Amino acid sequence: MKNFVRTVLGDIAPTEMGITDCHDHLIKNGGPEMHEHIDFLMLDVAAAKQELANFVAAGGKTMVVMDPPNVGRDVTRMLEIANAFKGKAHIIMSTGFHKAKFYDKYSSWLKTVAEEKIVPMMIAEIEEGMDQHSYNGPVVERVSNKAGIIKCGTSYGVIDPLEQKALRIAAETYHQTGVPILIHTQLGTMGWEVVNFLIELDVAPQKIILSHLNKNPDRYYYEKILQLGVFIAFDGPDRVKYFPDSVLAENIKWLCDQGYQKQLLLAMDAGRFYYQAAYSATRGYFSYGIAYLLTHFVPLLKQLGVNQAAIDDMLINNPQVALAFDLTKR
Template sequence: MKNNKFVRTVLGDIDPQTMGIVDCHDHLIKNGGPEMQEHIDFLMIDTLAASEELQSFLDAGGKTMVTMDPPNVGRDVPRMLEIAKKFAGKAHLIMTTGFHKAKFYDKYSSWLKTVEEDKIVAMMVAEIEEGMDVHSYNGPVIERVPHQAGIIKCGTSYGVIDPLELKELRIAAKTYHQTGVPILIHTQLGTMGYEVASILLSQGVDPHNIILSHLNKNPDKYYYEKILQLGVFIAFDGPDRVKYYPDSLLAENIKWLCDRGYQHQILLAMDAGRFYYQTAYSATKGTVSNGIAYLLTNFVPLLKQVGITQAMIDDMLINNPQVALSFDVTKRK
């Protein structure tokens, strides 16, 4: 596109204003990888179930979904392209390059450890500007498809930022300066958010292209305000996770932030990254669960119930993503 700002979907660049309602952090396909060492629920490779789940999100009013599966940690380019093409003209899907938390990489022999920084930057830039590796850098062969990643992910650990994670952040910042790509960070249980945002800001990343995820798992509204004062975005993901905290607590914390003027820095997402977090996947096993549409059918009405206005909700679901997810070519060095 000729505009300075655009959103890069897997099927091409679009005007940010055409995204509609956005789920800023979710999952449709996860093809194994190191997460499966934690739980088999992370294996999600049924394109039919994933398509049904995406359709339910569209039926509830959604339009765009950011799928946050990086190379080596669940990303499945062929299956995701199958879904994206099936929904061409109906839904926008954004795919991810980058990394996850250090736990998922061998600290002695992984490519994240052994390959020098600038060479990994080149790998990331290629995924964003040329096309994703169909093998998601599982090696040893690299074969690019003509479909690009539209966001870069980093991950940090619980209460610490590992040296490998610091390397990720440096690589993400360098990639940002070459491409203008937005950066989203997995913060383990909502910790180290302020620190990681500060690191990226110190490396010259625009705060409008920094998104912190999972802070809802650390329900400290004063901590949220401290982070938002840096000018970055927080993606509150994961309603319907009472094992952490009830939806009402998250809704009330969002209301508190909106009342203090931060409605333009909040994004919403479902982060339904396990088999039984999705209605269609669960149905294949004969079980019943809420799914991605819950964000719009259940959580948004709760936001209204606690006093958040429709204008504020529109900012969080429609207007703010247009800023946070946009490439800004004027920022390239």
């Protein structure tokens, strides 16, 4: 069996991915994030298509949309977008979970259903097809399009018992399918800890991706994590409310200089309405959007001395390894 990456329109060879945004959002259809801020609601298919078109025009080819069931995933709208870009761009969709805050601690299905019953639900999304209702229940109606990555989340400074359960489910799903695992780390905390949790469950480090560590700009913490053999997806340039781009870029440069360029990925994680140019334009606003990753942040990396080989690794070569299924599990 040859290496493959699972897009919603079918499996492709990793070499077909091209420039890849390893963590982003185009549609979010509500869910618990909306209780944090209404700008998490993103339902405009036309705006989402334009945003993806902007990314493609800047040189992008593949986007990983990290909206799990019950937390923003909209299978129907995303498939409309994917089909509109057939032959132009690839979309990888996720199954799995988010941080514990987004689940009722007493009555959610993540709490009440046994792990051995949830694992087959995850496997079905990856090997049979996604539930078009995203397990909102009680009816499950599968499409033929499959998820290509499983997501979990951890909380700020802790790994909640519900999150530990989700991680065990993700690990078992990986063992039965080979699917890669991406972790939402809240404000960049618990990265080293969650990696060790998964490694103890025999998940191969090269199939683990950590997101949001840019919000915890500790380069020595990054190095400690990377020594475990995992990938870090540095997302969120154009977020001065956290840290300026220069902090993220300088940390990436330092990691490349330490020899870790083969374990770094890039993304925008533009998961709010006003983070995206096309959505903003519908309200008369201006913003840079997802293409900023390629039009502004990559030039900054070059300005700071990150060579083209390292940039190609982060955008093209490393995603081919991180997002491919583990064939030893199939």
